[in-house]
Amino acid sequence: MKSTPLQPEHEKLGASFTDFGGWNMPVRYGSDLAEHHAVRESAGLFDISHMAEFWVSGSDAGQMLDQALVNPPSEIAVGRAKYNLICNPQGGVIDDLIVYRISEDEFLVIANAGNRDAVSKALGERTLGNAKVEDQSDDWALLALQGPKATAILQKVASIELEPLRYYSIAKGEIAGTPTYFCRTGYTGEDGFEVLIPASAAGKIWQLLLETGGQDLTACGLAARDTLRLEAGMPLYGHELGLDRSPFEANLGRSVKLEREFVGSEALTKIKADGIKSKLFGLKGEGKRAARADYEIFLPGSNEVIGTVTSGALSPTLGYPVAMAYLSKPELEVGAKVEVDIRGTRTEFEIAQLPFYKRS
Amino acid sequence: MANPENLKYTKEHEWVLVENDVATIGITQYAADALGEIVYVDLPKPGTKTTYMKVCGEIESTKSVGELYAPMDGEVVESNSSLSNAPDAINSDPYGSWLIKVRFESLPELLSASEYQALTGE
Numbered sequence: 001m002k003s004t005p006l007q008p009e010h011e012k013l014g015a016s017f018t019d020f021g022g023w024n025m026p027v028r029y030g031s032d033l034a035e036h037h038a039v040r041e042s043a044g045l046f047d048i049s050h051m052a053e054f055w056v057s058g059s060d061a062g063q064m065l066d067q068a069l070v071n072p073p074s075e076i077a078v079g080r081a082k083y084n085l086i087c088n089p090q091g092g093v094i095d096d097l098i099v100y101r102i103s104e105d106e107f108l109v110i111a112n113a114g115n116r117d118a119v120s121k122a123l124g125e126r127t128l129g130n131a132k133v134e135d136q137s138d139d140w141a142l143l144a145l146q147g148p149k150a151t152a153i154l155q156k157v158a159s160i161e162l163e164p165l166r167y168y169s170i171a172k173g174e175i176a177g178t179p180t181y182f183c184r185t186g187y188t189g190e191d192g193f194e195v196l197i198p199a200s201a202a203g204k205i206w207q208l209l210l211e212t213g214g215q216d217l218t219a220c221g222l223a224a225r226d227t228l229r230l231e232a233g234m235p236l237y238g239h240e241l242g243l244d245r246s247p248f249e250a251n252l253g254r255s256v257k258l259e260r261e262f263v264g265s266e267a268l269t270k271i272k273a274d275g276i277k278s279k280l281f282g283l284k285g286e287g288k289r290a291a292r293a294d295y296e297i298f299l300p301g302s303n304e305v306i307g308t309v310t311s312g313a314l315s316p317t318l319g320y321p322v323a324m325a326y327l328s329k330p331e332l333e334v335g336a337k338v339e340v341d342i343r344g345t346r347t348e349f350e351i352a353q354l355p356f357y358k359r360s
Numbered sequence: 361m362a363n364p365e366n367l368k369y370t371k372e373h374e375w376v377l378v379e380n381d382v383a384t385i386g387i388t389q390y391a392a393d394a395l396g397e398i399v400y401v402d403l404p405k406p407g408t409k410t411t412y413m414k415v416c417g418e419i420e421s422t423k424s425v426g427e428l429y430a431p432m433d434g435e436v437v438e439s440n441s442s443l444s445n446a447p448d449a450i451n452s453d454p455y456g457s458w459l460i461k462v463r464f465e466s467l468p469e470l471l472s473a474s475e476y477q478a479l480t481g482e
Contacts, residue, residue, distance in 0.1 A: 016393065031451070032422055033397045223396060223423050288400040290420060313422050314399045343418070343425070 004049035005141050005202040013219055020222055021114025023050040028221040036227050036316040038218035039188050043147035045209055046220050048187075048194070049202065050113035052137040054120070057106045060129030065099065065107060068126035068263060070247060070256040076101040081168040081185060083255055085247055086111075086122055087264030091271050092243035093250070095119050096235065098185055100170040108170070108181070108196075110142075112237045126263060141202035145209065145217075146192035146228075148359075153213040154193055158182060162193070175205055187225065189232025189357055227313050230322060233282060233355030239293060239310040240280055240324055246271045249326065250280050251354070278307065279330035282354040283338065285321040285347060290314045291340040297325055298339045298346070309340065315356060322356045323349070363388060364455055369476035372413070372429040375455060376470055383467075384458045385431060387419065390480045392454040396421040398447045403428070403439040403460055410434050412468055417459065419450070434464035 001024045010017070015026035026047065028035060038044045056065055062074030071084045081100040085093050095115035100108040111119040116137060123133045145154050155162050160173035162182060170183045181196040197205050210217060226236070235241050240250055247256050248271060258269050285291060291312040296305045312323030327338070334353050339346040363369065368376040373391035377384040392398065400420040410416050410430035417428035438461040443449060450457045471479065 016396075027423075028396060031397050031448075033399070033448070036422075227422055288420075289402075290400075292425065314420070316422065 005199045006047045026221040028223045029219050032223035035220040035224035039147045043149040043217045044220035046144040049141040052111040052116035054109040055134045058130040060131040064128035064131035073099045091246045091264045091267035093241045141199045144194045146186045146188040146190045149216045150192035188228035231357035278326045278328045282352040283323040283349040284352040285349040290321045291323040296341045363473045365473045368470035370431045376431045383462045386458045389454045395426045398450045404436045408436045432464045434462040437461050
């Protein structure tokens with residue numbers, strides 16, 4: 001199993017570890033609920049160095065990425081970022097990505113750890129002209145600083161002004177002399193940054209951030225990251241996204257720019273025209289029992305399975321169970337009742353608006 | 361982690377305190393740590409019959425569901441209702457947070473603290 005450059009730091013903090021996409025990652029340091037609440041109320045620091053970084057450069061880089069991805073990166077302004085998907089020719093999702101435009105001819109593509117090889121292969125096959133794709137994942141560490149106090153904490157050590165950076169922007173600066181990319185993105189539903197630093201400086205910067213944040217900053221593991229993103233209605237590859245799901249079913253149609261040619265465009269045009277047969281919904285329940293991944297869903301009083309839960313938990317922020325699920329009834333509306341089989345007990349849930357949580 | 365010497369254990373990570381014909385049952389530190397923060401417990405009501413190594417309750421954390429296995433045949437005489445409001449007490453004090461008390465007629469063979477220690481390898 002692989003580990004990030006911050007493994008010794010996690011061990012020092014007494015983390016529990018889990019295998020995530022072939023990586024030995026901290027699942028929690030102490031209480032995952034406390035870590036979750038810290039991000040909602042103050043700030044949390046996550047090691048997400050397992051994620052993959054691809055640099056795509058050259059004067060043909062924009063054009064190359066346009067035909068490789070569903071949302072044309074050549075339309076991103078320098079210093080900005082966009083959510084994106086890389087699809088196969090059948091329209092299935094190979095991975096979801098964030099593409100940052102570093103300069104006119106240079107793009108940073110951040111992919112999920114577990115899909116590093118698949119994305120590397122797909123980008124490699126889709127090169128064009130002088131565009132060069134480099135997998136630099138091992139050279140970088142990625143830290144996420146998230147929560148209402150994240151920007152203020154990071155500002156204390158950042159060489160550049162962070163406040164003017166808008167959501168989905170990237171800027172280059174330094175932390176304690178270390179070259180740093182500051183990305184105003186995240187996976188928690190809170191404001192904050194993801195900072196990309198050379199792997200060799202990871203330990204130093206991690207410690208500096210924790211010292212600087214003091215009691216306002218809590219080291220957070222993947223358990224909190226998962227409940228945070230679930231509340232924020234954000235998809236997780238392997239749960240809400242996969243090769244067998246089209247972006248339209250996953251409510252990501254807005255990111256798919258059709259009427260141009262890219263890998264998957266033909267299939268996706270047809271899928272869109274034919275209409276979706278299932279759709280990703282948010283569900284909320286009462287009480288404390290969570291509807292968890294793979295539990296089956298029914299219409300009330302019916303024995304016909306209309307879908308399965310893809311992610312679910314007792315929401316730490318909201319106090320009731322929330323879940324996401326694909327249902328074969330795309331016409332269902334918010335408020336409609338369904339039943340989830342929770343280990344043998346039919347439990348009522350209702351269709352809820354996504355995201356479950358939105359910061360005020 | 362130290363498993364108290366005065367308790368008996370099961371391979372399903374329950375601890376058992378035997379007093380006369382009543383066993384007080386909880387889950388071990390190892391089990392609580394593996395589950396993560398416990399957010400919900402579903403315990404059998406008094407009067408429920410238990411069967412050795414059959415599931416008689418559930419313990420849910422944010423990330424997973426653990427099952428409570430009955431360490432012996434018997435009948436539930438009490439379940440710890442204070443846990444419904446503060447289930448995370450199991451994480452902070454697993455050996456002080458009992459789940460159920462079971463009246464039994466005979467006891468199966470249970471593990472000693474050192475045998476259980478060997479099982480969890482810690």
